[in-house]
Amino acid sequence: MAAYHFKANEIKDFIDYWIPLLTNHDYYHIYPQERPVIEELIKVRFSSAPEHFLRLFYVVRGTNASAPLKPHVIGNTVPRTGYHAAEWGVVL
Numbered sequence: 001m002a003a004y005h006f007k008a009n010e011i012k013d014f015i016d017y018w019i020p021l022l023t024n025h026d027y028y029h030i031y032p033q034e035r036p037v038i039e040e041l042i043k044v045r046f047s048s049a050p051e052h053f054l055r056l057f058y059v060v061r062g063t064n065a066s067a068p069l070k071p072h073v074i075g076n077t078v079p080r081t082g083y084h085a086a087e088w089g090v091v092l
Helices: 008-021 035-041
Strands: 027-034 052-063 084-091
Touching: 008 084, 027 035, 035 052
Parallel strands: 052 084
Antiparallel strands: 027 052
């Protein structure tokens, strides 16, 4: 999340909320979903549109077997300047 420019407190909130919930499996495969993918599925409306909108969701799949995953290549990052909004989420 830091590589996407989420702030330390936003990352902490994410970890504090989600890590305790991921206890049903030995391993989890985590697939980042960036804004173009998210916007196909989830629309957001603002009363006053931000200059920059950071969106990042993770698709999380539990498994009991370790398996290598392809490294994720980070796409375009969003500046956190001016009037901006940030959103993170998880799809289980």
